[in-house]
Amino acid sequence: QSDTVLSALGDGVLRLTLNRPDKLNAFNEEMHLALRAGFERAHSDDRVRAVLLTGAGRGFSAGQDLGDRDPRKGGAPDLGHTIETFYNPLLRLIRGLEKPVVCAVNGVAAGAGANIAFACDITLAARSARFIQAFAKIGLVPDSGGTWSLPRLIGEARAKALALTGEPLDAETAANWGLIWRVVDDPALVDETFALAARLAAGPTKGLGLTKRAIQAAATHSLDEQLDLERDLQREAGLSADYAEGVAAFLEKRKPEFKGR
Numbered sequence: 001q002s003d004t005v006l007s008a009l010g011d012g013v014l015r016l017t018l019n020r021p022d023k024l025n026a027f028n029e030e031m032h033l034a035l036r037a038g039f040e041r042a043h044s045d046d047r048v049r050a051v052l053l054t055g056a057g058r059g060f061s062a063g064q065d066l067g068d069r070d071p072r073k074g075g076a077p078d079l080g081h082t083i084e085t086f087y088n089p090l091l092r093l094i095r096g097l098e099k100p101v102v103c104a105v106n107g108v109a110a111g112a113g114a115n116i117a118f119a120c121d122i123t124l125a126a127r128s129a130r131f132i133q134a135f136a137k138i139g140l141v142p143d144s145g146g147t148w149s150l151p152r153l154i155g156e157a158r159a160k161a162l163a164l165t166g167e168p169l170d171a172e173t174a175a176n177w178g179l180i181w182r183v184v185d186d187p188a189l190v191d192e193t194f195a196l197a198a199r200l201a202a203g204p205t206k207g208l209g210l211t212k213r214a215i216q217a218a219a220t221h222s223l224d225e226q227l228d229l230e231r232d233l234q235r236e237a238g239l240s241a242d243y244a245e246g247v248a249a250f251l252e253k254r255k256p257e258f259k260g261r
């Protein structure tokens with residue numbers, strides 16, 4: 001058990017809080033493993049119906065802990081190995097989780113920290129937050145899916161400008177461009193994102209998970225492939241207990257009680 005990621009389950013929401021505030025929640029190996037364990041739990045624990053990812057202190061995450069990459073302490077590290085061992089599995093866990101992942105960007109999100117926020121399903125940011133493709137400042141390439149998500153979310157021109165300059169982007173512009181869902185006044189961020197995550201967690205999460213799968217698949221599908229996928233997933237959703245409950249509740253003019261099955 002590591003305190004580099006705080007983990008709390010309530011109202012069906014697994015809240016994962018990056019917790020190295022002195023380092024703006026930069027990733028060291030311990031925090032990577034703790035966050036991975038959190039998302040693995042989200043995959044396997046049926047009580048988890050949604051995840052809320054956020055950071056402790058004034059930052060969301062400053063990406064890789066550069067203190068662990070000090071060239072004065074040894075030879076060049078194999079970053080391909082660290083990406084394969086830590087960042088890529090994390091991205092696959094977030095994208096592959098068939099439950100909503102809400103991200104509350106409470107402050108600066110730099111490097112991998114920014115791109116992890118963009119990989120979540122619904123990302124809200126505090127008005128004071130900013131996003132930085134910090135890789136450009138130290139001679140690296142955007143990772144954590146950044147070269148995939150940025151052009152898809154905001155187009156090649158803006159993606160290249162952000163990635164090549166490393167200029168910070170304020171939260172309001174990030175929302176206007178469609179990089180994130182919404183900006184929230186700083187004091188309201190925690191309550192608003194938790195309320196959203198809890199609302200999703202109380203919803204028909206089986207169907208929400210299938211919806212996530214469908215929208216993500218569209219990135220590589222033709223229209224025909226996507227129509228076939230929609231048919232298959234709708235068949236699966238139509239067999240769920242939540243669908244039966246949703247229709248019954250509508251017809252009986254009452255609030256549905258979804259179970260995520």
Ligand code: T3D
Binds near residue numbers: 134
């Ligand atoms: O290596 C691999 O495995 C490959 C994968 C790479 C993925 C990546 O994410 S590469 C990109 C790494 N991140 C960065 O380059 C960002 C570095 N940080 C910054 O540029 C700035 O800190 C920020 C723009 C994010 C915030 O600036 P500011 O002025 O608000 O805060 P600060 O004073 O710079 O930082 C506060 C403290 O956090 C400070 O420590 P101190 O002086 O108070 O003891 C600073 O050193 C520390 N900190 C911030 N970022 C990192 C960090 N310590 C280690 N690693 C960091 N990334």
